Amino acid sequence: KGLRSQGETPFVLxxxxxxFSAYARLYIRDILQMTESTQVPGVYFYNSHPIYKVDVLGIVVYKRERDDFFCYGVDDSTGVINCLCWKNDLLKECFIVFKGGTGGAQGGFDPVAEMRKLQRAQQSRCCVEIEELLRVRGSVKTTRQQREISASVFYKVDDPVMAVQISWMMEVPELYRQCYDKPLQLQSNTRYPFLSSLKAATIIRDFLNQKSVAKFRPYDVQELLQPLILSQLKTTPGVQLLQLLKEALQTLQDEGFIYRKVKSQDEVYSVTGQDKELVIAVKDVIREDSKREKFAEKGCHVLHILSAVRQRYSLNLSKTALELVLKSLECNSDIISCSDSHYTML
Structure with missing residues (x-):
């Protein structure tokens, strides 16, 4: 219940x-059903609460292993979610070799042996088998229309008498009662004067999406904001309208929804999601550079893609705008993310 809010809270709030800043202990059923924000991709809403990272505990029901990561299916009895758990260097390396000798130090301390013990201990905590208990903390992602968790922390839980599971089953319902199922209450909008600019940005965004606009100039959307200033008498309507328009366009640029391909006196904005030439440029960079030996294993880092696209297409492209394009390409299965910040072609 309560998975969709009546209206999204503006992202600045x-x-x-x-x-929002905590790992939400939600049931997997609710994680799978949360609605994604229309303002910022990768953020989801349970009731009116914005959530992008979660904390789950459950039984492993399937397992897949690759060179760089594990894929665990975690079941908490309300649903099953795929958890992408990246290996660190200790898990990848079979042995640790130290330069400058192999013998033990004075007093019988052997750093190589101790490091191997640490490695084996970590492997035993991270290499989880089917039917074992796993705890995962990480960010929620939607990849190829499938909801999953990209883990920042994961480990096997030793729970022979089910003490951890019982404690979890008592704590989570209380969190729902006290926090998650109570809608976020904010003070009156009069305390947040910047909400008018957020409303203006929403109006412009909705119009551009509805009309599938690829490029526009400020005066093309100026009249859309006229109703927002009719009751404001602090300054002349014309001055206030221009200021509101300026703030709304800046908000949309900060989100990456629009950008200026060329900065000139002719103030033209491109809508990121409608810029087909930009999409082609991004795909070309990933296709060409992922073949290079440097990027063959991990894929192209987002900052490398940004630099390359700026050089060949637009110096003014922002990282947030690029990330919107990458997310769209990934959702369309044109590219695949090798990690949180590396991409390659399928």
Whole structure:
């Protein structure tokens, strides 16, 4: 229940919700059903609470292993979610070799042996088998229309008498009662004068999406904001309208929704999602550079892609705009993310 809020809280207010900065202990059923934000991809809503990272505990029901990561299917009895768990260097290396000798130090301390013990201990905690208990903390992602967790922390839980599971089953319902199922309450909008610019940005965004606009100039959307200033008498309507338009366009640029391909006196904005030439440029960079030996294993880093696209297409492309294009390409299965920040062609 309560998975969709009546209206999204403006993203600049998300920090006022303590749940946003915490790992939310949600049931997997609710993680799978949360709706994604229309303002910022990768953020989801349970009730009116913005959530992008979660904490789950469950039984492993399937397992796949690759060179760089594990894929675990975690079941908490309400649903099953795929958890992408990246290996660190200790898990990848079979042995640690130290330069400058092999013998033990004075007092019988052998750093090589101790490091191997640490490695084996970590392997035993991270290499989880089917039917074992796993705890995962990480960010929520949607890849190829499938919801999953990209883990920042994961480990096997030793729970022979089910003490951890019982404690979890008592704590989570209480969190729902006290936090998650209570809608976020903010003070009156009069305390947040910048909400008018956020409303203006939403109006422009909705119009551009509805009309599938690829390029526009400020005066093309100026009249859309006229209703927002009719009741404002602090300055002349014309001055206030221009200021509101300026703030709304800056908000949309900060989100990456629009950008200026060329900065000139002719103020033309491109809508990122409608710029087909930009999409082609991004795909070309990933296709060409992922063949290079340097990027063959891990794929192209997002900052490398950004630099290459700026050189061949637009110096003014922002990282947020590029990330929107990458997410769209990944959703369309044109590219695949090798990690949180590396991409390659399928």
């Amino acid at each position: 998300w920090g006022l919700d303590p749940i």
